Amino acid sequence: MAESDRHEARDVVMALPVNGAPASATPTSTNGPTSNAANANANASSNNKRRKNRAASRRSAKRRHSMSKAARDPRDEPESKATSPVRDAAGKETTSSAVATRSPSPCIDFDGLSRPSTGTRARLEENDEERQVRLEKMRGAVRTILECVGEDPDRAGLLGTPDRYAKALLDFTQGYQQNVRNVVNEAIFHEGHNEMVIVKDIEVFSLCEHHMVPFTGKMHIGYIPFHSVIGISKLPRIAEMFSRRLQIQERLTKDVANAIMEILQPQGVAVVMESSHLCMVMRGVQKTSATTITSCVLGCFESKEKTRNEFLSLVGVNRH
CATH class of the missing domain: 1.10.286.10 (GTP cyclohydrolase I, N-terminal domain)
Known part of the structure; x- marks a missing residue:
């Protein structure tokens, strides 16, 4: 048990009533007001410590940013390449086997794989x-x-x-077998444009990873540039690249949004997908008219409600 936990447990035990009278955190004495003041100070110190511990727990429980850690199977790490001589700060020649193959994003890799799994x-x-x-x-x-x-x-x-x-x-x-960088192929242009760009009704076909049957639908992608824009045909290509894998709709939506956010570095990205899943239409509950809508909003689309609502209205999600 950690030291802080032992202190808290001791404080709780000593605060329990004994023979009808509450126990104090410090031994009682016959000094009257002096003893009561000492007991009050001790209790206040214990309460402050507990409040600090609770606050620390809440801070550590905050949601981690979706691009902060790559979600990959560690068994698929590449083998180290041959060492090559490099010079350190003092000019001495050393060997280094460190090869930059992974980016911080779970969606893009420098070695040609995007979110690789085993095999x-x-x-x-x-x-x-x-x-x-x-x-x-x-x-x-x-x-x-x-x-x-x-x-x-x-x-x-x-x-x-x-x-x-x-x-x-x-x-x-x-x-x-495809990578975002190769799909984009440097089709990023510095146009100084800072207004919303939307490509809607992108047809998407994928395989549900739970039953390996298709789910099909349409994806709407929007972003607000930070001076640079991407070739509009690249947005459907990115959507197709991630859909040509065993997927679930929730992850597919997030994959596309995160990839565009990293490759373009815009002010914000929003992706909405509407689809029908044959695993729910042909089997199980067999609801033929049911559709599933998922979304992922990043940057200013997440922080600004007005911007988010404008995008949803333009792609036709806000139908009321």
Whole structure:
């Protein structure tokens, strides 16, 4: 138990009533007013300490900024590259194996991966022979699934299904092999523009990571530049890159907003997505008309209600 916790526990115990009379934090004496003053001072000091501890706990419990720590699987860290000679401040030659591969953001990496999970590096760097081994493994898995659902994978209509589905699934998840910096391709222009820019009704198709069935919808992206603007076609490309992965809608919305915030450094970014999930339409509750709306607002969109409401009104979310 920490020292401060022991002091607090002692204070509580000593404050409990004993034989009908409250116990004091310090031994009682027969000095009358002097003793009462000492007891009051001790109790006040104990109360102040408890208040400080509670305040410290509240400060530590504040929400951490979403871009403060990268959310990655530590098992997918790259191997260190060969050491190279460098010179220190005194001019002496030393060797260093430190290679800048990770940015502080969970959405962008310098080595070509964005929010990598276990296995993305192997897929990104595989050669033709390894790619064929991967495809063959996926074909066998699809054939097993067909057998398990009661089908005959050797009948005419299903002969090519394992190969077609394996290739389709790799296409659906090609976002694992893309990086935001490569997608943007330096299409950032210094125009001195500081008014809201919106690209709305971006069609988005993704796979739910819980059931691996599609969810589809539209995404609306807005930002307020800080002098620099991005090519408008890059916003749909960023949305597509993150959607071509196993996703949930909440994370997809936040991924797009955080990536634009880091790559462009605008005054603020707002992203709203409306979609229909087949995992809720085709199975489970089977509510065919239900749609899900998620949003992520950063910068001035989060701090200024008027700016946020203007964006929501322009994209048609505020329909009342």
